[in-house]
Amino acid sequence: MAFKIIVCAKQVPDTNEITIDFEKGTLKRDGVPSIMNPDDANALEEALRIKDMYPNVHITVITMGPPQAKSILMEALAMGADDAVLACDKALGGSDTWATSNALAAAIEKLDGGYDLILAGRQAIDGDTAQVGPQLAEKLGIPQVTYVKELNLNSNMKNITVKRALEDGYELVKVKTPCILTATKELNTPRLMSIRGIFEACKKDTIQWNAKDLNVDVDQEVGLKASHTNVFRSFTPMPKGKGILIEADTPKESVQKLLIYLKGKHECNVIRSK
């Protein structure tokens, strides 16, 4: 029996390339490249690392998204994944994290032969929520460890020891398969696609499933209507106006004025309270 790893990945706009249209209060997304979410690439790399170390490891990459999200699946295949699934349906659009995890869980449960390990990125750079991994774990009823920065799979293919990052260190956690682990960028450095890999990937086909294939309820499980959270409003922060020149009689006074301004800035939460 093969050791089956499922990697959950998301196609995201490269947020470093996004600029703001202040007139419209929206993002200028035209021409912004779409990429595989960076933490997800770490999750995939870890799966590939396990495949390099042990015989008979099978990697399936799953994503939910529009038809063009297939490009990150091709990338994953070229890096060395065995097969890839795209959950794609208009009815899945507008899903919040809970509804997304329902769709992914349905896709995972539909796969033949179950799974031993699910790897996902800690969070995606567009939403930064870090919620889908744990919500998927709950839906599937399996344990989770998030913020994984080091992973060791025992050769019995059952016991896993991970370092889970904390703000001021880490905890060493033992967990058994099957489980979900979410990857941070400290975990590894994702490999590049090889020429041979790209060639091989072109011969492989991705599986595409719609809501009906997934057997999900489009009113109560997935999509905008089923989502528990809705966007009430979205907007951009105010464009920068002219700055404030601080005038004071002494350096001490100007510094004090500056600190009062900085503390009052809502988004400037870097001056932490003691």
Added chain:
Amino acid sequence: MVIQIMNETCNLNTYKHIWVFAEQRNGKMMSVAKELIGEGHRLARQISADTKIYALLIGSGIENLVTECYQYGADGVYLIEDPLLQTFTTDGYTKVMTDAIRAYKPEIVLLGATHIGRDLAPRVAARLKTGLTADCTRLDVRIPAYIDYAKNNTTLDTSTLDSNDRNTGLLQTRPAFGGNLMATIVCPKTRPQMATVRPGVMKKLEKRDGATGELVKIKAELSQSDIRTEVVEIVKTAKKIVSLTDAEIICSGGRGLGEASGFDLLTEFADKVGGVVGASRAAVDAGWIDHMHQVGQTGTTVKPKLYFAFGISGAIQHIAGMQESNIIVAVNKDANAPIFEVADFGIVGDCHKILRELIVEWDNAEELYDAAIIK
């Protein structure tokens, strides 16, 4: 208001009060827990006179923290203690927290967006089949306050908002797309409304000695077999050297620092504020500091929350590498330096003097701010 969902009736009106997960580690309450009690206190009073703010304390041997919760503004504390809850595990904490929420039905549940809060909250929300908003930086329960915020800080067209609307529930505002976009999220159909909140954003109340409240002890229905992970050890590591690209605060120096030793003072300031030292090309070219610190088109492009430019005139190549910073503070002798064009706050003056004062006054920021607000 009664809404039919998931074939169950979720009567929103049966949910009342605000809960804050008072995260503690090793018997010490996290700062964000106190901040959230303060914020929860503010929201509770705005919802209604009889809405209360409760702290939820989970752990083992932590009853001594109950008083601290009262002191920072909690009306009451739900305390769940069990040896199995000594260290955080997703399974253990999820079970007892979910059971408590089901039993007492709070309307709002807030957690700090820490590595623990962000692990626990989605698991709890999924088990309760309710909505969760991540990493909030602002919470509102009253539309007029939200409109006021939106008008003064955002590009949102507030004419579409009805200031008499009382049915929006908790308005949870958070940044997305790397802070380029803000979204306000609501959870209209299910309860509780859950959110994680970024540490350091909300304001804790002044500590009130002698404060007291209502203590409710909840028995944990938990067995060893419920917990499927084992925490072998918790290791604290020394503060890592943060790279320029990851830094929240960057303190950069330029030729205006006068000499190489100016960077010693700058480093002292950076250490004080938990920031990373950056430099202009001029300072690097002068041999005052290594190239790895260079910010700009030919150095590193940075986007910290707070960028200080000391004695940097503001050549285009430098500005290109730092103009996306959330807040830019410039200090320069020359009032006509181009750096002031991109700065949010500017001080014309001697960098060394300003740096020395900043080192002295930094820790007083909160007191200075509070005093200024009261005026």
